[in-house]
Amino acid sequence: MVATGAFIAINGFNPFSLLALGISGALALFPKLTSLNRESGVKSQDSALTxxxxxxPGAFRIYRQAELNRTTASLLANGAILIAGEDGSGKSVLANAVVEKLQGDGFMVAFIEPATPKQMLLEIAHQFDIPTEDLEGKSLTADKLKRAIATFLEENTAFLILDDAHACDAKFRMWLKQLRRSGVPMLLLATDPPRTDIFINIPRIELKPxxxxxxxxxxxxxxxxxxxxxxxxxxxxxxxxxxxxxxxxxxxxxxxxxxxxxxxxxxxxxxDITPLILLAGIAFVIMRFIGLGTSDQALYIFGGIAAAIFLGLSRLLYNLPRESQRIR
Incomplete structure (x- = not known):
């Protein structure tokens, strides 16, 4: 008797109204659940944070210890690593920690930032105590500085660390690529590095939030x-x-x-709006079954077409390159 009354009540509603009522209720409930989870997470964090x-004040703490250990291990294995992340994500802080750790172990490290190619070469030479003048007291040219630095790196165990490498001149990055072919260990840090020269040759770590x-x-x-x-x-x-x-x-x-x-x-x-997208797909499928159960051919056809379009678009979005917005 109850089931019969429920069936009559459902048939008394317009299927579109019933579907809209269900979707609106689910959408109204979803933000509340999200806010409850967020509040519970904040409360648990507040209780755990002492x-x-x-x-x-003024103290220093590394929150990316795993990345620090992985980067240092790669450099000590005579490798190279690229750390990519958005501005302000902590790349420079991580680089300073790597420099401190390597220097603490007694290694020579040159940590430079973007400038003109000649200025960067001079900075590398100064940090490695490489002479920048010839026997006659004349300043070395950029090409001679490159050869002197390359010779020093071949004869000594030393590390190159370049911050904001994406802002460096392309010719300078090509010189880094040549050094890398010679086995020089180096660490590059960049924001949205392009798929060219040195950036495509070395492994990459992307800093997460x-x-x-x-x-x-x-x-x-x-x-x-x-x-x-x-x-x-x-x-x-x-x-x-x-x-x-x-x-x-x-x-x-x-x-x-x-x-x-x-x-x-x-x-x-x-x-993340993935739950809302899934909810929309479920709504289209339900609409198709409602049309089938009520013998509403228009609703049945509309639900089928909408579900097919939704599945096609979701598949297309899923197959898009995941890194299209990360590396250009």
């Missing part, structure tokens, strides 16, 4: 250094603007310190 976990606890610690440390007190709710709001980027986390605290109202950050970490 004063002892937060670095003291830092976990939420790390971003929270960075913000708390920055707030302490600036003498401001941030509530857990303020930290949660600022953390959304950082998006796992440590530089943006510090900038968000600076903006809060200056009283600036900023709605969003510049990070590349976006909300």
């Amino acid at each position: 004063t002892e976990d937060i670095p003291a 830092l976990p939420e606890y790390a971003i929270r610690e960075i913000m708390v440390q920055a707030a302490i250094e600036r003498g401001i007190n941030l509530k857990p709710s303020d930290l949660a709001k600022l953390q959304e603007r950082a998006g796992g980027n440590p530089m943006l986390a510090i900038r968000a605290v600076d903006e809060e310190y200056l009283g600036l109202e900023v709605e969003s950050g510049d990070h590349r970490r976006y909300f």
Whole structure:
């Protein structure tokens, strides 16, 4: 009797209205579940985060220990490595940690940043104590500096580390490629490196966004250094603007310190809408079965066409290159 009443009630509704009601209820429930999970995660992080976990003002902490160990091991194995990541993701911090670790083990390291090719060659020569003048006291040309540096690297165990390598001159990167063919260990750090010259020849590590606890610690440390007190709710709001980027986390605290109202950050970490896409596909399939059960031919055909289009588009998006937005 109950089943009969339910069947009559369903038949009393327009199938489109019933489908719209179900979808709207699911969409209304989804954000609530997401917010509950987010709040529970924030609460668990707040309870786990103690004063002892937060670095003291001015203290230094490496949150990418796995990447540091992997990079150092690769360099010590006479290899080369490329670390790619968005601006502010911590590439330079990681590079400084690698330099400190190698120098602490007694190795010679040249850490340079983008400049003109001649200036970079001179900087490498100075850090390796390579003479930059000939016997007559004249400055060496760029070609002679390259030969002198290459000879030094062949005779000694030394490491080259180049920050922001994507901003260097293409000819300089080709010279690095020649050094790499000679077995010179080097570490390159770049933002969206192109698929050319040295960048396509060496293995790559892509820096992922830092976990939420790390971003929270960075913000708390920055707030302490600036003498401001941030509530857990303020930290949660600022953390959304950082998006796992440590530089943006510090900038968000600076903006809060200056009283600036900023709605969003510049990070590349976006909300995952995969559940919503799957929900739309399920809705099209349900629409087709409703049309079949109610003998509504128009609804049945519409649901079938919509489901076919959805499956085709989802398959097309799935087969797109995953790194098309990472490396150009």
